Amino acid sequence: MGIIRKTKSVTTVLQIFEEKQEAKSVVNLIEIVKDKMNKTTVYRILDRLEQDGIIHSFNGKDGLKWYAKCKGCSASHHSDKHPHFQCTECNKVECLSVEIKIPSIKNHIVDSTDILLTGQCEVCSA
Amino acid sequence: MGIIRKTKSVTTVLQIFEEKQEAKSVVNLIEIVKDKMNKTTVYRILDRLEQDGIIHSFNGKDGLKWYAKCKGCSASHHSDKHPHFQCTECNKVECLSVEIKIPSIKNHIVDSTDILLTGQCEVCSA
DNA sequence: CTACTTTCGCGACTGAGTTGCATTAACAAT
DNA sequence: ATTGTTAATGCAACTCAGTCGCGAAAGTAG
Ligand SMILES: [Mn+2]
Ligand SMILES: [Mn+2]
Ligand SMILES: [Zn+2]
Ligand SMILES: [Zn+2]
Secondary structure (H helix, E strand, O other), rough: OOOOOOOOOHHOOOOHHHHHHOOHHHHHHHHHOOOOOOOHHHHHHHHHHOOOOOOEEEEEEOEEEEEEEEOOOOOOOOOOOEEEEEEOOOEEEEEHHHHOOOOOOOOOOOEEEEEEEEEHHHHOOO | OOOOOOHHHHHHHHHHHOOOOOOOOOHHHHHHHOOOOOOHHHHHHHHHHHOOOOEEEEOOOOOOEEEEEEEOOOOOOOOOOOOEEEOOOOEEEEOOOOOOOOOOOOOOEEEEEEEEEEEOOHHHHH
């Protein structure tokens, strides 16, 4: 169980994800809202939003934690298996809608698949 | 240019990777050799070994940095594009020899592909 | 052995992320 | 609208992986 009360801080963070479809690093989010709330609050809100299947997280190439909006997830079922793309020039991170087939690994049970591609995004490769 | 002098510390670290084919986190390596060398030295040796194409690095699910032996790389060309598998029970990490096809992403140039699978390894799923 | 330069140890530091606790603010009930 | 309950927040202190600067030690060539 994640979000129970719709506080001002929760609304602020949610709006950031609503208005743009791109992923945000926690560090960047903290910077954006630093006049409105404490960094601990940002971490806690992101935690709760993720638990509720509203956003999902992954690690960037830099080792930072990134979050982006989910498309068809709920608190009980997280279905975000898509890869992510981090631009090495502008550092923007996107969720990719491509399907990547993982072959079954002999004698192993695969629970999760994290795929991070890096390179140049549409803007930077043009 | 990485390793220039074969010091005792370098030999010690190299042996760890020689004797077993599995990946090691830096934190674990530091623990293993803590009586023989300083942690800063471990970081620096790993850096140099990677530059020379002797080992390669990647991020674990935990966010820690992991290293494993390379198979056909050199200082000029790193060809480790294989996925990695982290066991959620024993926490062991392996390099996988499977080929995973990444479809071309429209209007993007892909430079690197990091794939991390998690689940149960051969031992833990048996 | 000597001279040169890389490598190392150590201590201090950085920065992302966490924790504990007192205070504030949702919100449901009255 | 007022009150009571407790989730959520702010703040300060903390953790811990990873980095940095610098003097000392050790590898290597001559
Ligand atoms: Mn995504
Ligand atoms: Mn590997
Ligand atoms: Zn870009
Ligand atoms: Zn295992």
